[in-house]
Amino acid sequence: MKTGFYSLIVLLFSFIQPVTAQISFTNGKHSLEISGGISAYYNHRLIKPDATNQNMNKNRFGLRDAQLQIEGRYGQMWEYELQVDFADFASSSVGEADPENPGLMDAYVLFKGLKFVDIQFGYGKTPYSRSSLVPFIYSPYWQRAEIVRGNVFSRRDVGITLSKSFWKQRIGVYAGAYNGTGEISLRGDNDASGALEYIGRVEFAFPQRMRYRDIDERHVHIPLFAIGLNGRFTERKLPAGATFPAYSTGEYGIKLIDGRRFVYGLDAVFMYKGFSGSFEIHQLRGEPRNPGSLLFQGYSEAETKGYFLAGGYVAQLNYFSRFLQSIFSVRYEQLDLNDLVNGRSERFSCAYAFQLKRFNSMLKFQYTKIIKEESIDPLRWTDQFRIGWQYLFK
Amino acid sequence: MKTNTIIFTALFFFGAIGSYASAQKKTKTPSLKFESSVSLKIPEPSDIALSPSGNSFYIVSDNAILFETDLQGTVLRKSDVIKGIDFEGVWSDDRYVYVADETTRKIHLYSHKDLAHEKTLNFSYPGGRNKGVESITYNAAKKAFVLITETDPSIIFETDSNFVQLNEKEWNNSRDVSAATYHNGHIWILSDEDMTVFKCDPLTYEVIAKWKINVLNPEGIAFDNNRMVILSDDLERMYFFSHPESTRK
Numbered sequence: 230m231k232t233g234f235y236s237l238i239v240l241l242f243s244f245i246q247p248v249t250a251q252i253s254f255t256n257g258k259h260s261l262e263i264s265g266g267i268s269a270y271y272n273h274r275l276i277k278p279d280a281t282n283q284n285m286n287k288n289r290f291g292l293r294d295a296q297l298q299i300e301g302r303y304g305q306m307w308e309y310e311l312q313v314d315f316a317d318f319a320s321s322s323v324g325e326a327d328p329e330n331p332g333l334m335d336a337y338v339l340f341k342g343l344k345f346v347d348i349q350f351g352y353g354k355t356p357y358s359r360s361s362l363v364p365f366i367y368s369p370y371w372q373r374a375e376i377v378r379g380n381v382f383s384r385r386d387v388g389i390t391l392s393k394s395f396w397k398q399r400i401g402v403y404a405g406a407y408n409g410t411g412e413i414s415l416r417g418d419n420d421a422s423g424a425l426e427y428i429g430r431v432e433f434a435f436p437q438r439m440r441y442r443d444i445d446e447r448h449v450h451i452p453l454f455a456i457g458l459n460g461r462f463t464e465r466k467l468p469a470g471a472t473f474p475a476y477s478t479g480e481y482g483i484k485l486i487d488g489r490r491f492v493y494g495l496d497a498v499f500m501y502k503g504f505s506g507s508f509e510i511h512q513l514r515g516e517p518r519n520p521g522s523l524l525f526q527g528y529s530e531a532e533t534k535g536y537f538l539a540g541g542y543v544a545q546l547n548y549f550s551r552f553l554q555s556i557f558s559v560r561y562e563q564l565d566l567n568d569l570v571n572g573r574s575e576r577f578s579c580a581y582a583f584q585l586k587r588f589n590s591m592l593k594f595q596y597t598k599i600i601k602e603e604s605i606d607p608l609r610w611t612d613q614f615r616i617g618w619q620y621l622f623k
Numbered sequence: 624m625k626t627n628t629i630i631f632t633a634l635f636f637f638g639a640i641g642s643y644a645s646a647q648k649k650t651k652t653p654s655l656k657f658e659s660s661v662s663l664k665i666p667e668p669s670d671i672a673l674s675p676s677g678n679s680f681y682i683v684s685d686n687a688i689l690f691e692t693d694l695q696g697t698v699l700r701k702s703d704v705i706k707g708i709d710f711e712g713v714w715s716d717d718r719y720v721y722v723a724d725e726t727t728r729k730i731h732l733y734s735h736k737d738l739a740h741e742k743t744l745n746f747s748y749p750g751g752r753n754k755g756v757e758s759i760t761y762n763a764a765k766k767a768f769v770l771i772t773e774t775d776p777s778i779i780f781e782t783d784s785n786f787v788q789l790n791e792k793e794w795n796n797s798r799d800v801s802a803a804t805y806h807n808g809h810i811w812i813l814s815d816e817d818m819t820v821f822k823c824d825p826l827t828y829e830v831i832a833k834w835k836i837n838v839l840n841p842e843g844i845a846f847d848n849n850r851m852v853i854l855s856d857d858l859e860r861m862y863f864f865s866h867p868e869s870t871r872k
Contacts, residue, residue, distance in 0.1 A: 255728055257745075304708065449839060623751060
């Protein structure tokens with residue numbers, strides 16, 4: 230580990246240069262800008278001494294982001310965005326898409342020409358979970374909390390989103406319809422049920438609107454808070470013999486189920502004088518059509534009453550020090566993948582980020598400890614360290 | 624492993640608390656508190672300038688509309704919507720009201736008489752779409768218009784009256800610049816992210832004095848009589864302060 234760590238430090242400091250200006254073009258009506266970012270890290274895991282699999286393949290350098298983003302605006306009514314991550318593009322076109330960081334991140338058009346509603350059409354983040362909606366470049370962490378990484382519910386999908394804000398943008402309302410197959414939607418067809426997923430979100434901020442950010446960089450002197458409620462529903466009825474597209478059910482097999490699936494959640498965030506905190510909780514209720522579904526863990530219909538629950542929460546506290554140009558953060562998360570199985574997993578993480586040029590050039594360190602694991606999701610590691618550099622050209 | 628977790632947590636908390644204490648100790652910038660405020664009937668107001676007569680303000684909105692208000696923020700009249708996108712800066716002299724459109728990199732000139740749109744000039748800048756010219760004023764000491772970009776980086780451009788660039792200087796005293804105005808022989812710069820007002824030398828732009836202000840999202844600054852007026856974009860309010868130098872200790 231030592232050799233890798235020192236190599237990374239040498240590499241990082243040898244390339245530190247001033248951040249250059251973002252490039253934009255305009256003809257007076259149509260304006261377009263190009264930006265992007267690169268981030269790379271060194272990862273080290275502590276494997277359980279008694280694990281049968283002592284594979285150390287996670288001790289390695291990793292390229293997390295190699296992003297290019299094009300954002301445009303045409304007059305006052307049209308906006309669009311195209312964002313690609315080359316680091317994940319090749320792998321996600323055939324294998325499992327990393328839902329936290331897929332190859333294609335955004336490809337949508339937003340129409341703001343109607344007074345009563347804005348319409349977004351295409352592929353992008355779904356309006357569910359504040360943590361998921363916070364752009365990752367504003368986080369001191371290298372990984373999102375497990376429940377919002379896209380393995381329990383999808384973070385992006387193809388579909389249509391209607392939105393409207395009220396009261397000086399303090400209240401935001403979102404509703405949309407999507408394929409429901411999440412990041413896998415990009416491969417073309419829906420699943421054999423042909424059903425859609427419906428998502429809604431309402432958020433309220435006070436005393437002013439709050440952008441999707443975790444860190445109080447401004448050290449606001451008046452406490453700010455925001456709260457959000459969201460839900461999503463889909464009912465899939467696969468024809469006999471049909472199966473879901475590969476990887477669409479996610480790592481835990483609950484992102485899509487043959488039956489009814491509700492997910493609902495609440496999130497809250499505050500900021501004050503450099504301190505900030507967030508709390509987010511989600512519950513999934515799955516009602517598989519087949520009483521013999523593996524998701525019932527072998528229990529009879531009389532015992533399960535035809536449903537299972539999954540869910541969890543994440544709480545995070547941060548402090549931003551202007552003087553030290555540093556972000557300190559701690560995070561605790563709990564996840565129960567199935568209430569029919571005893572136990573739940575618990576993780577603790579802390580992160581430190583040193584800003585060379587604010588978020589545009591930032592060294593980030595994250596430590597994660599598995600406090601407890603759920604029997605249906607056994608892990609062979611106990612601790613993970615990740616250190617690296619995020620550089621944005623914007 | 625429990626011990627490790629506790630040590631890590633403790634280190635982070637102590638680090639945070641220590642740096643918070645250091646930051647508090649280092650902060651010497653005096654703070655100003657507003658004396659009164661009014662709600663504006665202007666959506667997303669982004670800059671303000673005193674009219675040459677001194678009897679009214681010009682205020683621009685993100686929605687590409689120029690407003691004229693009385694000195695208490697009541698709207699007196701407004702311009703037609705033109706094909707602008709994002710008005711972020713306003714200044715006025717005896718000839719025109721000058722409005723900077725951040726996204727399209729254009730300067731619009733309006734007449735005082737009826738707020739009619741009279742001319743459009745270009746000021747190209749290749750920086751970020753929302754990091755373009757955020758402030759416009761006239762530096763009488765250097766006989767040049769001053770345009771300042773918002774951030775990444777904040778650059779002070781001096782131009783002639785046709786907005787042809789004469790000089791530029793990078794500004795590194797704040798994390799962003801949301802407005803600027805010329806008043807009493809000095810350039811006054813407002814930073815939204817730092818919530819700070821800077822009084823600057825008009826020849827060198829060096830900071831002479833600075834004050835923290837207790838306004839969220841401050842986007843515009845102007846002076847009338849002996850007051851400093853600050854606009855908040857998100858809250859759509861106008862805040863009135865005593866002149867900073869009258870309260871300076």
